[in-house]
Amino acid sequence: MDILSLSAVELGKKIKAGEISAMEATKASLAQIAAEEPRIHGYVTVDEEGALKQAEEIQKRIENKELTSPLAGVPTAIKDNMCIKGQLTTCSSKILSNFKPTYTAEAVKNLQKAGAVILGKTNMDEFAMGSTTETSYFGPTMNPHDTNHVPGGSSGGSCAAVAARECYYSLGSDTGGSIRQPSSFCGVVGMKPTYGTVSRYGLIAYGSSLDQIGPITKDVTDCAAVLTAIASWDKKDSTSVKRADYDFTSALTEDVKGLRVGIPTDYFTDGLNLEVAGAIRAAARVLAENGAVVEEFDLSLVKYAIPAYYVIASAEASSNLERFDGVKYGYRTPEYEGLHNMYKKTRSEGFGAEVKRRIMLGSFVLSSGYYDAYYLKALRTKALIKAAFDKAFESYDVILAPAAPTTAPELGKSLSDPLKMYLSDIYTVSVNLAGLPGLSIPVGKDKKGLPIGMQLIGNHFQEKTLLRAAYTYERATGKEA
Amino acid sequence: MADKISDETMEHVTKAKNKISDETIEYVGILAKLELSETEKQNAKADMEKMLDYIDTLNELDTSRVEPMSHVFPVNNVFREDVVTNENHMEETLANAPLRGGDSFKVPKTIG
């Protein structure tokens, strides 16, 4: 038995049954990390000692029947923008390169309660700003399917680590597609839950009104299990939503009969790679063959999502990142003259080019005289986009779309033209603007062998519908029970 | 193929309608507390002009009767009770301080 090939839930079962110990699984993961990291660079920090200690304690608590979660003893990795007490949390930025939080993010706490063994922190685009994981201060992560290609981003480290079997599952965060797009590029399952489903407490903010933590897993069953573990109503997060049901695993049934699936024709434009388009249509046929009613429709407003998104996200980011100033934590420039010089030098040296670009844009659109024209205009557009989705969900249960217009680009090909890079977010950002749940599931590979992801978008709080459709697709296409 | 998306956009971007002056870049730098090198400034200008031209596509939409939406969900009135729950966290607060002076953060002198 290849222990690394197991899914998280399969491994959890075997640990519970006493067939494998949490320690064995942890050691296997650490060995895989040691073997793969030179090729992948998915991690910023590997906490070998801590992981072994956790494994030992968790194993005892499993044996004492204190821990009963399906994920107890299963090794995981956390995107480096979620705080873990006492552990380096850098957002892949120089400005936080020495930062050790004094508290743990709620989503991570929930995993710890479920008995997760945390192996370390994964690489990302600096402050989650990027689509390739190339803006990391610590260097890029490589796509495990072809290391000449990027893993996508910003949760590129989390997705690559799962794909390279360096952990059984991971947590990512998604502000404009940062879970779904790299999941698609790395051939793993990734979900952005409905805004407010997973607490943002302890997630270092990029765009607060858009950010959401979600699972990155090997299959749909794991996705449901991890979401069940991390989702919670948290009084520390005012935007947290109290949901009626937090058990997402009950959605794992093969049943899409009568499920109304809509494919936005306006997503299938010239910009969409033909191989990707073909794979998505083929996947849609699989759902249709299993009883779903698949139709094409016009979603509208598609081309306005990206400009609206970049205004809102950059504006919020410019404010969220003001706290990094060399006063309370993180990097401070070694030489400065006076307060403002200290601020400027610290921030100019501490932030990378993409982060500075977005801070500048965000500060500009909020500045005196431009607020109405840019920021309010974007918020009005957001309202229109949400209304367009509301209308679509009157007719459809699920919207089926690509996760990205292409497969993973080659390393070094994206950053030179930021606007072009932003345009690759076309299928994902509107979901964040409208606060919807979205899931990316692998639906094949292009002729270069790079994975293609299908995105399923649901109405608010309809994660279960997405999981059911994805699970049905997965089974229908040969994933063993 | 992604190129195709951008081709269309590039076309309308090349005729940059938004002009960002040196003063504007300087001003935004002051607001954002960023000190840009000359090259960075020129890049920032070009980037911002391009982005703003792109963002201007939003003007094609008539939003005159649309309320700006800051929060997606109608969740209101999330409060905490007025009860002290935190103990003395002084050491934790200062644990990451780049420069500490006694039990305070030390910064270059602020104007009195």
Added chain:
Amino acid sequence: MAKQYDTVIGLEVHIELATKTKIFCGCSTEFGGAPNTHTCPVCTGMPGSLPVLNKQVVDYALAIGLATHCHITQVCKFDRKNYFYPDNPQNYQISQLYLPIARDGWVEIETGSGKKKVRIHEMHMEEDAGKLVHDEWDDTSLVDYNRSGVPLVEIVSEPDMRSAEEVIAYLEKLRHIVQYLGASDCKLQEGSMRADVNLSVREVGSDTFGTRTEMKNLNSFKAITHAIEGERKRQIELIEEGKKVVQETRRWDDNKESSHAMRSKEDAKDYRYFPEPDLVPIVIDDEWIARIKNQEPEFRTEKLERYKKEYDISQVDAEILTESKKMAELFEATAALCKKPKKAANWLMVETMRLLKDNAMEPQDLRFSPENLASLIDLADAKTINSSVAKEVFEQIFLHDVDPKAYVKDHGLMTVNDEDALRQTLTEVIAANPQAVADYRGGKEKALGALVGQTMKAMKGKANPGRVNELLREML
């Protein structure tokens, strides 16, 4: 003839609310802790931390808004005000700009020139900043975040005031309202009430406003008065010299008794306000407003009028008694218990005020119970103790809230009305002071006082001085 100028003044008043905890976290608001001991990830702007609104802040803000006749914004939101400064840990302050909790109110003030309404433009909730301590020696400042996140309301008036006297009257009015609501102690010196003064001048008769300046760091009524006078003069001089008044923020220096511009090219006043995405809107329904309205206390103005009618107390006395809610409450409770409002008023206005001053305390610091004061009044009224003993006992009540009956008994302070004992002592005093006796008999009235004093001393102050006087005259 020299031109005549009007002074046009608007105020921005910050008031720290009397909550137990900060506005967005469960840290204590207690004053004076060691640096950074009342801090947590939220109020120090740690990455990933999120604010959660303290409901009591909204209750207090609502109460103040209603008491100042404002319209309540029934769907209100918080916004971020962005500016870099080390006392502001996130480098944005969570405040309200677009939808402040209250708007368009007024309060009535009274000055030597009569009554007048000062309009309130808006009132909003926000968080306070931390404290900076400057080290002159090594050119550094130390940051303490204990005050960071303490809840404030900022009340912005219309430019309706024309003199320092009106400004003081307006501040006093706000202070009384807020103190009576229990929403803040409003201590100017400790910074729980702070006023920024917006001032411009214009020629008498002009109906356009001049360019205004904003004055900060005013920590006393004296500073406010001096700053207003100084700034008026400065602006008039500029205009007379044909120069322009620059719109700027100026900082008052209490030691130098002058102000200077706080100008820096690094401080572009462009706060880039936008709706705070980490907090959800506050929806204030009619029921909530009614609940706060129902809890409204009797305010000073009404109390004052009632005291004059109900207790037949003079305007001046009623003003003293209602100066603080605490004093007024003590007065009413004491008067109800002993049924002697005039005496109760007297004790509070004279002895209490004296002891407050001696002990550097404020009326809201009073801790004694009306029961004990009422009981003291009864004891004195029944002549169980004489007035000097009563003062002595009152001091104990003031300091330690002692039960006067028990205290008088334990210390044997009852007035001695026993004629025989008194005559006995008097005989002894007369015998021991032949010179004084001779003086009195020789027509020196003053000498009697000395003999009364001697007698009181001999009886440890417990004699009834009136009776001592009578008996002495009789015996001599």
